[in-house]
Amino acid sequence: MKNKRNRQLSILANEKGFVFGLPKTIWIVGIVSFFSNSSSVIITAFSAEFIINILGGSPASMGYIRGISEALSYLMKMVSGVFSDWLGKRKILMLIGYLCAAFAKPMFAFCQGLGMYVSAQVLERITNGLRDTPRDALIADCAPRELKGASYGVRQSCAFLGSMIGSIIGFLMLCYWGSHEFVIRMVYLFAAIPIIIAVLLIYFGIEEPKNIVRLKDRKGFPIRKADVKQLGGDFWYYMFICFIFMCSRYSESFLVHRAQRLGLEVQYAPLVLAIMYLFNSPTSRIVGNWSDKHERKLFLAFGFCMMLVSCIVLALATDIWHVMLGTAIYGIHYGATQGTFYAMVSDYSPPHIKGTSIGIFNLVCCIGMCISNVITGELWHRCGAETTFIVNSAITFIAAVGVMFIQNKKREEKN
Numbered sequence: 470m471k472n473k474r475n476r477q478l479s480i481l482a483n484e485k486g487f488v489f490g491l492p493k494t495i496w497i498v499g500i501v502s503f504f505s506n507s508s509s510v511i512i513t514a515f516s517a518e519f520i521i522n523i524l525g526g527s528p529a530s531m532g533y534i535r536g537i538s539e540a541l542s543y544l545m546k547m548v549s550g551v552f553s554d555w556l557g558k559r560k561i562l563m564l565i566g567y568l569c570a571a572f573a574k575p576m577f578a579f580c581q582g583l584g585m586y587v588s589a590q591v592l593e594r595i596t597n598g599l600r601d602t603p604r605d606a607l608i609a610d611c612a613p614r615e616l617k618g619a620s621y622g623v624r625q626s627c628a629f630l631g632s633m634i635g636s637i638i639g640f641l642m643l644c645y646w647g648s649h650e651f652v653i654r655m656v657y658l659f660a661a662i663p664i665i666i667a668v669l670l671i672y673f674g675i676e677e678p679k680n681i682v683r684l685k686d687r688k689g690f691p692i693r694k695a696d697v698k699q700l701g702g703d704f705w706y707y708m709f710i711c712f713i714f715m716c717s718r719y720s721e722s723f724l725v726h727r728a729q730r731l732g733l734e735v736q737y738a739p740l741v742l743a744i745m746y747l748f749n750s751p752t753s754r755i756v757g758n759w760s761d762k763h764e765r766k767l768f769l770a771f772g773f774c775m776m777l778v779s780c781i782v783l784a785l786a787t788d789i790w791h792v793m794l795g796t797a798i799y800g801i802h803y804g805a806t807q808g809t810f811y812a813m814v815s816d817y818s819p820p821h822i823k824g825t826s827i828g829i830f831n832l833v834c835c836i837g838m839c840i841s842n843v844i845t846g847e848l849w850h851r852c853g854a855e856t857t858f859i860v861n862s863a864i865t866f867i868a869a870v871g872v873m874f875i876q877n878k879k880r881e882e883k884n
Contacts, residue, residue: 492611495620497674498604499627504663504670505567506628507635508574510746511660512593514639514739515653517726522735523650524583528726532846534587535720536839538594543835545598550606550828559603559610559824560677566600567671571664577657602831606824609815610678615761617815621808622757626750629804633746635663636739643736700826703876704817708833710875711810714773714868715837717780717861719845721745724799727783727854728792744793745800752804757812765813766875772805773869780862784855813875 487493520526520534549566553559573596576589605621612620639656646652724745725738733741756768775798782795811827818826841861848857 491616491620491623494611494675494678495608495623497670498608499624501563501567501667501670501675502604502624502628503631503634504667505570506631507638508570508660508663509593509597510632510635510739510742511639511656512574512577512590513721514636514725514742515656515735516720516722517729518735518738519577519580519653520583520586521726523653524580524586526583527850528723529846529850530583531722531726532720532842532844532849534583534590535722536842536846538587538590539720539842540835540839541591542594542598542601543831543838545595546602546831547828547835549599550602550824550826550831553603553606553824554822558677559607560671560675562603563600563607563671563675564668566596566598566603567664567668569596569599571661571668574660574664575658577660578654598831602824602827605811605827607675607677608811609818609823609827612815618757618760618765618808618812620757621812621815622754622760625753625757625804625808629746629750629753629800631663633743633750636741636743636746639739640736640743643739699819699822700817700829704826707813707817707875708830710868710871711830712833712837713864713871714776714806715834716840716844717776717864717868718838719841719861721799723845723849723857724783724792724796726849727786728789728796730854731786731789731792733789733792741793741796745796745803748797748800749802749804749807752801753808756805757808760809760812765809765816766872768805768809769813769875770869770872772802772809773865773872775799775802775805777862777865777869780858780865784858784862 516535517531520531521528526534549562553562556562570593573589573593576592577586580586580589605624608620608624609617642656643652646655721742725733725741728741729735729738756772760768779795779798779802782791782798786792786795810830814827814830815823845857845861848860
């Protein structure tokens with residue numbers, strides 16, 4: 470069986486349109502994510518400083534802003550997933566999403582109050598939701614079943630690498646020009662440049678596969694009850710575990726805020742995220758490859774355990790170096806889980822509703838992360854950082870136990 474699988478992979482690697490063993494489209498999508506995330510990380514890196522010290526907000530208000538905007542983003546991911554299945558096209562939605570993001574990023578530079586910041590944040594996250602599900606569905610369309618984990622791992626790895634580079638560039642700009650309010654606003658303004666590069670790559674580089682099932686010709690609503698039933702009970706249990714876990718996954722802005730509360734100067738804030746992405750980029754690539762050969766739920770369990778350890782380290786942190794350690798472990802958790810999440814959704818999904826199933830997953834994440842960010846912000850404001858991270862670790866522990874009862878759809882199909 471192993472030799473047969475190796476021969477199949479060898480044949481795939483030599484097919485036309487494959488680069489380094491994966492479809493060319495996968496690599497282009499990865500490069501697009503590289504430039505997109507190098508821009509988005511700037512918003513996250515400076516959000517704690519911008520909201521609390523420049524606009525006069527609080528940790529609670531930061532939690533509400535991040536929670537609501539992330540919820541809207543994931544809600545849009547659900548809508549865009551269904552629409553991409555109906556349309557039978559992914560590229561056009563990706564183009565619209567990235568074009569809108571190019572206009573949304575500079576808005577942060579002109580914010581004078583929390584109201585305007587909320588508007589910019591909501592618009593930026595909605596455009597993120599518009600493009601992400603069609604992009605992930607495109608990967609599912611292009612990647613052979615034997616290479617799904619590796620394909621999502623490449624995409625996530627490129628995205629995380631872009632975030633790390635963006636964090637370092639933001640740090641160097643602040644070191645060179647200073648950490649004044651004007652400089653931070655200028656950094657926000659320049660964040661649109663990588664997005665424009667991403668738009669050009671999508672337009673000229675991506676070719677959609679011609680075998681995408683289109684639901685446009687159906688009468689009435691394109692997604693029917695019978696389609697959703699095909700997902701099965703195992704899929705919905707998997708969604709339940711994802712929901713519990715997402716209730717513990719807070720915004721990376723709180724990592725930066727934790728470090729700043731322990732004395733980190735604002736110009737070093739991007740380095741906190743750079744450390745996180747330094748660890749999750751290679752983890753994502755390695756786990757993506759391994760998850761094609763072993764049960765994916767084992768890698769989810771590993772990622773959940775890393776999240777648990779990270780929360781405990783951050784709760785007990787007494788200096789910046791402890792926060793950096795907790796951030797590195799958080800990065801390992803993110804790399805181990807994010808690509809695996811999507812690969813497992815693709816395993817469960819029938820071909821004609823891949824966008825919809827990914828959209829359902831994103832809707833589950835939407836609800837969970839909204840709850841998580843609001844709870845994290847409120848607990849931090851009322852009880853302090855230590856209690857906040859302990860509560861998050863307890864929720865993560867419940868998810869880690871539950872993940873071991875997930876049925877591995879991919880392995881069942883092989884048997």
